[in-house]
Amino acid sequence: MTIAEALSEGLQVTVVGLAIVFGVLIILMLVLMAFKTIFYKEPEKAAEALPNAESIALPAAKAEPEAKPADDGELIAVLTAAVAASLSTSTYHLNIKSYRRVGNEAPVWNQAGLEDVINSTY
Amino acid sequence: MLDAFSSFLGSSGIAALINNMMSAASSGKNFLEIIGTPLMIAIACLLLYLAIVKKFEPLLLLPIAFGVLLTNLPMFQNSSAILMHTEFFTDPQYMIDGHLDMQRIFAEGGLLDLLYLGVKLGIYPPLIFLGIGIMTDFGPLIANPKSILLGAAAQFGVFITFLGALAMGALIPSIGFGVNEAASTGIIGGADGPTAIYVTKTLAPALLPAIAIAAYSYMALIPVIQPPIMKLMTTKEERSIVMEQLRPVSRTERILFPIIVTIVVALIVPDAVALVGMLMLGNLIKESGVADRLAKTAQNGLMNTITIFLGLTVGATAKAETFLTPATLGIVLLGLIAFCFSTAGGLLLGKIMCKLTGGKVNPLIGSAGVSAVPMAARVSQQVGQKENPSNFLLMHAMGPNVAGVIGSAVAAGVFLAMFA
Numbered sequence: 387m388t389i390a391e392a393l394s395e396g397l398q399v400t401v402v403g404l405a406i407v408f409g410v411l412i413i414l415m416l417v418l419m420a421f422k423t424i425f426y427k428e429p430e431k432a433a434e435a436l437p438n439a440e441s442i443a444l445p446a447a448k449a450e451p452e453a454k455p456a457d458d459g460e461l462i463a464v465l466t467a468a469v470a471a472s473l474s475t476s477t478y479h480l481n482i483k484s485y486r487r488v489g490n491e492a493p494v495w496n497q498a499g500l501e502d503v504i505n506s507t508y
Numbered sequence: 509m510l511d512a513f514s515s516f517l518g519s520s521g522i523a524a525l526i527n528n529m530m531s532a533a534s535s536g537k538n539f540l541e542i543i544g545t546p547l548m549i550a551i552a553c554l555l556l557y558l559a560i561v562k563k564f565e566p567l568l569l570l571p572i573a574f575g576v577l578l579t580n581l582p583m584f585q586n587s588s589a590i591l592m593h594t595e596f597f598t599d600p601q602y603m604i605d606g607h608l609d610m611q612r613i614f615a616e617g618g619l620l621d622l623l624y625l626g627v628k629l630g631i632y633p634p635l636i637f638l639g640i641g642i643m644t645d646f647g648p649l650i651a652n653p654k655s656i657l658l659g660a661a662a663q664f665g666v667f668i669t670f671l672g673a674l675a676m677g678a679l680i681p682s683i684g685f686g687v688n689e690a691a692s693t694g695i696i697g698g699a700d701g702p703t704a705i706y707v708t709k710t711l712a713p714a715l716l717p718a719i720a721i722a723a724y725s726y727m728a729l730i731p732v733i734q735p736p737i738m739k740l741m742t743t744k745e746e747r748s749i750v751m752e753q754l755r756p757v758s759r760t761e762r763i764l765f766p767i768i769v770t771i772v773v774a775l776i777v778p779d780a781v782a783l784v785g786m787l788m789l790g791n792l793i794k795e796s797g798v799a800d801r802l803a804k805t806a807q808n809g810l811m812n813t814i815t816i817f818l819g820l821t822v823g824a825t826a827k828a829e830t831f832l833t834p835a836t837l838g839i840v841l842l843g844l845i846a847f848c849f850s851t852a853g854g855l856l857l858g859k860i861m862c863k864l865t866g867g868k869v870n871p872l873i874g875s876a877g878v879s880a881v882p883m884a885a886r887v888s889q890q891v892g893q894k895e896n897p898s899n900f901l902l903m904h905a906m907g908p909n910v911a912g913v914i915g916s917a918v919a920a921g922v923f924l925a926m927f928a
Contacts, residue, residue, distance in 0.1 A: 387686075392678035393671065395687070400667040403922045404660075410776050410918050411660040411911065417768055418653035421761050459898040476756035 461485075525582035544828030545582050551831075552577035552823075555721070564728035568701065568819045572721060575823020578620065591618035592824040597628055598713050624821040627709050627716075632818040633702035634786040639811030640702075640913070641766070641790020642803050644881065648907040650761050651754035655873065655904070657857060659911025662877025663919045664853025665697030669846035676838055683834045688712045691923040693839050696723045697846030698916025699730070699878040703783060705822060707920045710928050717826030718836040722843035727880045733844070734851050734875050734887045741855045742871050746862060748896040749870040751904045762795040773918065779928070780921025784914060850878045854908065876905035879912030 387395075462482050470477045490497070517523060525545060532542045540547070555573030559566045579592045596602050596613050603609055608628065613621055626632045649656060673693040677685025685693070688711040695707045696719060704723045708716045726733065739747075766788035773784045790806060793799045858874025872892050876884040885905035892901040 387674075387678050389675055389678040392674040396671040396674040396690070399687075399926065400671055403667050403670075403919060403926075404663065406777060406922050407663050407915055407918050408657070408660045410773060411656045411915060413772050413776075414769060414914070415653045415656045417772070418650055418656065418765075421650060421764070422653070422755075425758050425761050426755060463900075478753055478756045 519584070519587075521582045524584045524587070527584065528582060540832050541829065544832055545580055547832065548580035548826065548828045549577060551826075552580065558725070562728075565724045567815060568724050569721075569728070571816050571819025572717075572724070572823035575620070575820040576717070576826045577823075578820075579824040579827055589618075592620035592624065592821075592827075593617060594825050594827050594830065596621060597624065597825075598830075620821050620824040623817045624824065626814075626817055627705065627821050628713070630706060630709065630782060632814050633706040634782045635814045636702045636811060636818065637783050637787040637917075638790040639807045639814075640881070641787040641792075642794045642807040644787070644791055644910050644913070645906065646765050646791060646910055647757045647762065648754055648903045649910050650757045650765055652904065652907045654861065654869075655907030656911040656914075657861070658854050658874045658877040658908035659879070659913075659915040660877075661857035661874065662850045662854035662879075662908070662912050663698065663915045664856075665846045665848065665850030665878075666694045666916070666919050668694075668849040668853075669697050669842050670694030672845060673838070673842050676842070680834070680838075683838050685835070685838065688927050689715060689835070691927055692719055693842050694846060695719075695916070695920055695923065696726070696839070696843040697850040697878075698912070698919060699723070699727055699847065699850065699880040699884070700913060700916045701727065702818075703879075703916050703920045705818070706783060707923055710924060713825070714830050715835060715839060716822055717831055718839045719843075720822045721826075722839050726843055726847045727883065730847070730878070730880050730883045731887050731890075733847050734884065735891050737848060737851045738855060738872055738875050738887075738891050741852060742859065744895060746859070746867075746871050747892060747894075748899065749862070749867060750896065750899050751870050751873075751901065752868065754903055759795070759797075763792065766792040766795065769914065773914075773921075777918050777921035777925065779924040780917045783917040783920065787913065787917070847878065851875045854878065854912075870899075870901055870904065873901055873905040873908055877908040877912045877915070879909065879916050881909050881913060882906065884912070885909040 462485070465485055466477045466480050466482055469482070470480055492500075528545065529542055532544075552573050555569060555576060558564045559569035559573055579594075583590050593602075593613075593616070596617065597608065600606065602612065613625070670690050670693070673685050673690035674687065677683060677690060692704070692708040692712040692715055695704045698704065701720065701723050705716065705720055708719045712719075770781070770785050770788045774781045790803075793803045793806065854874035854877035855871055856874070857877075858869060858871030861869040861874075862871045870892060872888045873885075876888045878884050885902055885908075888905035889900070889902040892899045
């Protein structure tokens with residue numbers, strides 16, 4: 387095989403091969419796009435409902451406001467995940483706008499009991 | 509007693525080593541062939557070092573390296589202690605009409621010959637894909653269908669390398685690259701070990717060890733190979749693009765996806781079904797949630813067992829006479845080119861998608877289209893985070909990443925359909 391033959395055969399295979407790979411994956415892409423229209427509803431309701439849930443979940447005690455605007459993406463990610471887990475929903479529906487540390491005013495016996503339960507479970 | 513001792517010495521490995529080197533030297537073979545055995549043992553030790561100390565994909569490279577060691581231990585010809593007879597699988601002299609001589613393999617084969625049947629008959633790679641399917645989450649892909657195209661673009665390197673290997677074969681005839689060898693070399697660019705093995709065992713079995721070792725080593729080197737290309741091809745602004753959060757994906761979609769993929773792939777590229785079908789079966793076992801026990805076995809016990817057999821026997825095909833050739837050097841070089849072009853192909857389409865969507869797509873996720881899961885996606889995440897520490901690209905990059913697995917299996921199917 388000369389180099390010209392090799393390249394012309396190789397180019398044919400390349401064009402056909404890439405076309406097939408793209409063809410298969412484009413079909414799958416169209417299927418997935420159809421999935422979105424068939425199965426997925428925009429979470430209008432959820433978006434409205436969940437801010438309430440958030441404010442219900444957190445109102446307990448008095449606040450010690452903490453303004454840390456800067457670099458706490460990680461903390462927000464953890465908080466979002468925690469809220470999502472306790473509400474058994476997806477983080478997609480949640481948008482944490484603010485957070486504050488809540489003072490712990492539970493009676494000391496309650497705290498001791500809570501610790502006891504946690505220690506015995508894990 | 510002295511007689512017994514000397515006859516024992518005569519059958520020892522030392523005697524075999526000396527005997528083999530002397531007979532090679534006297535029959536006028538070249539220097540590489542004379543020192544083949546010790547050199548291959550040294551190469552095996554180097555690979556063991558890379559696996560154990562440098563942690564290059566140790567789960568596979570460790571058994572591969574030990575397979576290289578086992579198969580190159582000095583033995584007399586026709587010794588019953590020989591574990592692996594590569595000639596049974598590659599040399600037409602030992603075959604019947606081009607098919608394996610099963611009688612001979614069962615009667616005379618060593619341990620590794622019998623285990624190697626699982627590679628040769630195409631059993632291990634699909635079973636590995638079953639386990640990979642269980643560990644794969646197609647959620648990010650279903651949520652962002654466009655990212656599947658990046659998995660296709662990253663197969664660019666496969667075909668470029670195919671071209672390169674053909675050209676190399678034409679320029680340097682002694683390297684012996686025809687279309688089959690070129691296809692097997694190109695598939696390294698898919699960055700998918702089982703796929704590369706599956707193609708090579710059919711098209712160019714003699715190149716199997718070199719291709720498997722190159723594929724797995726470069727996969728381990730992805731965090732070194734990809735970032736410079738990614739930085740070269742993207743601007744700072746593009747790298748710091750924050751992408752929209754992915755939508756949640758329902759269970760119904762997760763269950764339907766593997767079924768539909770299997771059917772679509774079978775309709776177009778039947779040769780890819782062994783790989784894609786098993787991948788999707790594994791995924792369906794997980795997503796259906798009704799067969800937890802099967803999922804546990806297939807992704808742990810079964811997959812680990814197969815990994816040991818696969819690594820060991822692929823390594824064991826690396827006999828000095830087939831491994832110490834110019835072809836191996838060519839494969840090592842072309843393999844690197846394949847990875848680079850696959851990365852570039854993904855990035856290029858990533859950039860185009862970035863332009864078309866008005867800057868909603870971070871082109872860095874394109875490089876994750878090479879299918880090394882999840883390494884390539886992690887690299888996208890790390891490079892993105894360097895520009896913008898609060899940017900989390902990982903889930904966005906997982907879409908192209910798992911699409912790359914499907915893409916490279918389809919590319920493999922194309923090669924098999926054309927050349928097998």
